[in-house]
Amino acid sequence: MTQQSAPREGGDGFGPDLVEVFGPSQQDGGPELVQLLTPEGERVDHAEFRFDTGGEPEDEVIRGFYRDMVLTRRIDVEATALQRHGELGIWAQLLGQEAAQVGAGRALRPQDFVFPTYREHGVAWCRGVDPLDLLGLFRGVDQGGWDPAEKNFGLYTIVIGAQTLHATGYAMGVQRDGLVGTGDADRDTAVIAHFGDGASSQGDVNESFVFAASYNAPVVFFCQNNQWAISEPFERQSRIPLYQRALGFGFPGVRVDGNDVLATYAVTQAALQRARDGQGPTFVEAYTYRMGAHTTTDDPTRYRLSDDLERWKLKDPIARVEVYLRRNGLADDAFFASVQAEADDLGVHLREGCKALPDPSPLSIFDHVYSELTDELQTQRDGFAAYLDSFEGAR
């Protein structure tokens, strides 16, 4: 088949062929994958990146990650169940991406700002968003229940890639506020844009790379390459590892094991610091796997092999931390039990809270279209109110 034919060897004047230089995209993430905790739960060193908690006790931080990941997964499991029970219209599952999100989320400082996709439940958790507020969008009662300015966590963006430009512009604003490179750790500010492997093909995302590079904006492009854009495998979007996209725009890219929370934390942390220091944008490719469906309406058995899933299960982001903590005696049964109990409480909170989420009033349709209701909309609103009234007791 013509369209799938691989690029051939070089030797035609263009130097070595690109495949030689970059190597093909590899199932295991390839040799460039930054890893600090193996799937088997072993700590390993990396030449460039190390796990630096900035003085916090390491064990405690890792236990914190574990807790974050377990609770994040619970949010996902509960929401999925709520969808099955008809309480949510749809749910975008993150199963398997907990480490990527918690690693990135915990690397943020309070003043940093996050531009998420629709799947960033773990990052939301790290930003202190009440998970209940995530459900509104999927239940259809609102389009994001939290205050972005309060949490420094933007609203979920559904149009693929659009938010990467928002992040870049926001970062340009941070520059203009003089909050880059001052050396004051409590003021220097970074922005992080989340997106997926599929999104990397969108014009907007590539334009955001152009703008970020041109203005040297303090933004981290954090791509969760979960191997799939709905039914399309990653290879449809790029024939080389995605982090190398950044090279074409003149800023660094790195591929990190997105199922390794320590490595994701370390790499994101370093990238954010580069931004805060005024060194400009960085591309982080968190190499991970969407273990669930694209959303609850999707049926992945139509397009992918269960073998793949089985292989990735062995790389579970939570299991490896648990093994590590247990094997090294860094957490006892009581700890695990307490996290479990917390998760159970969270489950109750979500189940009860979800059902209690009020439907918006029909007339709220007219609210916040503009900063003030226009005369035009006032008229439509009045007409609709009268119309609704006409049914009172009638039909």
Place this chain on the structure above:
Amino acid sequence: MTQQSAPREGGDGFGPDLVEVFGPSQQDGGPELVQLLTPEGERVDHAEFRFDTGGEPEDEVIRGFYRDMVLTRRIDVEATALQRHGELGIWAQLLGQEAAQVGAGRALRPQDFVFPTYREHGVAWCRGVDPLDLLGLFRGVDQGGWDPAEKNFGLYTIVIGAQTLHATGYAMGVQRDGLVGTGDADRDTAVIAHFGDGASSQGDVNESFVFAASYNAPVVFFCQNNQWAISEPFERQSRIPLYQRALGFGFPGVRVDGNDVLATYAVTQAALQRARDGQGPTFVEAYTYRMGAHTTTDDPTRYRLSDDLERWKLKDPIARVEVYLRRNGLADDAFFASVQAEADDLGVHLREGCKALPDPSPLSIFDHVYSELTDELQTQRDGFAAYLDSFEGAR
């Protein structure tokens, strides 16, 4: 100023800083510039690319290039003058870009297809388009007078970058026609997309890289980096040499001296052959300079130094070929005189032809909106015809 601050040195875990790897964009095109004929008219060798005329006598081919460039420049000069005299509404000048266009244009085989911008007058010349047909668009009598299918040369595209996607899709069609990698030199077909340094920032252009790489389409992305997008210097679009953009998408890029017709020919030829052979896309950055204004309505003195222009004049693409031909006794005065005479004839053709270009009839507004006139448009057309008739003799 924050926004201009350059990326700092590396050593933060991301390896050497990108500037170290790629080097900053350089006025002289940098060490990576492929050159086969120096501004002083000396032939030089290049490790990867050589000037291969495929059996044609070299001298004759170079004399042909010279002629093409002189005539192309004459088209430009005449059109500029016609604009000054009010015969054209506007003209997009190519002064200084003759070698880039003739080198690329002459590397094409008849079956290859070209997607131009609005400035590709030299490529049009190489494709056998009557230069008079180029004037219609700028005079406002049509939007391109030639038949794209006959010349294998598309219509000028004004929306920046849009044509790179058309080229990629066309190349996908070529694949489906089975005209790639057959080994038959008269059938294997390449597509070339022209665009500027400014265009490289557009989403569409980057999406075309994604698609071309994903399907390994037989397309050459030929970027004339003429250093300017109207008033914006190239550095606003990219902080690394543009040809390196391709690396981020997984195909080769090369920077060639766009004022060197031999090198541009050689590099484009090799890139087109890669495409025809089924090796997929290539990015060619022809490093050149827009010696004139952006268009006849532009005033470059508002934004650029005359020094720059003077420096680039020393690299004139035509002068160096003339020096080469003369110094090596490859062309005599009679040759130069005959080219001059041809140019003069061309001038007459353009001046006389332009004034004779008929205005379209008002009713032609309704032609070719659809493949057949719809009833709706028929009604509008009838109404307008009656309206026009009402003025007959009246006012």
Place this chain on the structure above:
Amino acid sequence: MTTQKVTLAKALNMGLRKAMEDDPKVLLMGEDVGKLGGVFRITDGLQKDFGEDRVIDSPLAESGIVGTAVGLALRGYRPVVEIQFDGFVYPAYDQIVCQVAKIQFRSQGKLKMPMVIRIPFGGGIGAVEHHSESPEAQFAHTPGLKVVACSNPVDGYWMIQQAIASDDPVIFLEPKRQYHADKAELDDTATPEPLLTSRVVRTGTDVTVLAYGPTVKTALKAAEAAAGEGRSLEVVDLRTLSPLDMGPVYESVRRTGRVVVTHEAHVNLGMGAELAARITEECFYSLEAPVLRVGAFDTPYPPSRIEEDFLPDLDRVLDAVDRSVGF
């Protein structure tokens, strides 16, 4: 087979298959149209049968999809692209309005642009933002595009084939909430009506109701309900939105003197505006009441729990009918 009961989704799938069988130049392209068969399964099984060269899973970029389809069309193919949801057509908007729509005109007819852009449109499926839009007026305002909307399985089957056979670019709107709703008897040996025609789908005498796509069903239900109250509504399925086929509309309005237009798009500058303007100009002395419009409010699409309040429904159509009659 000659007749069979099918859903709209199935009918479209059959129509696409037929078009691909009839003409090897027909290609399908879009996000997830291949192995998955599209998120609505409209292209189900087609990649399996026609191969990856003819049913093309594209990178995730709508401008790229439409822009490369332009190139394929210029090379002699007849691309049928799927936009996954209405709200995701906008990244491709530039390619559609500046390229697809204009290439024939720009080239004085030397180039053709036989492309179909399929868009599942409209709301009512309980989806999140951007999945329930009705962008038709924007395309209908763009000369060079044809815009059609099917409302039922039989039309879906024929219209998609006619759109593909057309040498002009066609925006093909599919009412997504009807995809799997009702089945209809499809006779694939019948002779279809021409693509660019409107059709009276229920005759009546008191008020003319104009609808297309998803609101045809609403209008028919309204007519049914009105009939129960002794009021006779004539329902016209517009089918083609650009060009409009006003003949049957004027004919109807001259008889009824009253018109209600209903669509899911915003009222402001929606198709209803154009219909009202034309009808008033053409049937000025026949009108007993102004043309009344029943559409979505002029606000963004709200959270889905209140989408049925936002969208026109049977009651709002009947309300407008009442207002028209009582004018």
Place this chain on the structure above:
Amino acid sequence: MTTQKVTLAKALNMGLRKAMEDDPKVLLMGEDVGKLGGVFRITDGLQKDFGEDRVIDSPLAESGIVGTAVGLALRGYRPVVEIQFDGFVYPAYDQIVCQVAKIQFRSQGKLKMPMVIRIPFGGGIGAVEHHSESPEAQFAHTPGLKVVACSNPVDGYWMIQQAIASDDPVIFLEPKRQYHADKAELDDTATPEPLLTSRVVRTGTDVTVLAYGPTVKTALKAAEAAAGEGRSLEVVDLRTLSPLDMGPVYESVRRTGRVVVTHEAHVNLGMGAELAARITEECFYSLEAPVLRVGAFDTPYPPSRIEEDFLPDLDRVLDAVDRSVGF
């Protein structure tokens, strides 16, 4: 200074300067807006005076411009972006209709989107394709956007400042063929009318002519010519296209009973359609004739040598006036 005679271009430049002086959060951004001062010189001298951080030359990517402006607005800035020509707004269309327009609604008012998108629009300057478009109807159809058009230097000066001061996103349309056309006396100590108001710019009794942007001048000239023939036209400069300010329009129509709308956009689904629909609904019994529309034909913008045939002009407005009166 208090009063001075200025062109529209100069007035806009002064208005932008004033807005930047008044509020340090105001930024300008676009292609060539810096050193060059824009291809029409509307931002001339501003980068020199306010620096490169506030007058930002952007990479050549319209979606990037608008998308980053969204981010700047979210960070508390008030970006004013320039789209170089009307026909180049479409690559940014997605960001405008899906993001700019919806962010306030999506966030239930927690986020504001104070952005102005300046678009030189309309034809008549002898330009090549894509440089003479009138895209207003598409934006006016999009809830969440405000759309205004200035027609003269005095309005230009005030309206741009008011648009910048607005917490809502505003599509700000500038009739490019008027930029350097006529000068008007500008008194910068006057109190401007509110942004979202229409204005009767010439009173009359026989026919109401509605216009905005470039056609206001056409309408006024038509009124002048008609007066010579003893016919009295009232001219309304709509100024705001979304929301529409229908009060002055209805008031006028109730007096005259006849309406002609003129704009450079295509007639089909242009602003005239919406105006016709609303006027007919509101003033049904006052109308002596249907609302007549004079706009561009429903074809792509033609080569410039025949653009004056394509665009509405004085004669076509008068022709419509004749038809209205003779109806």
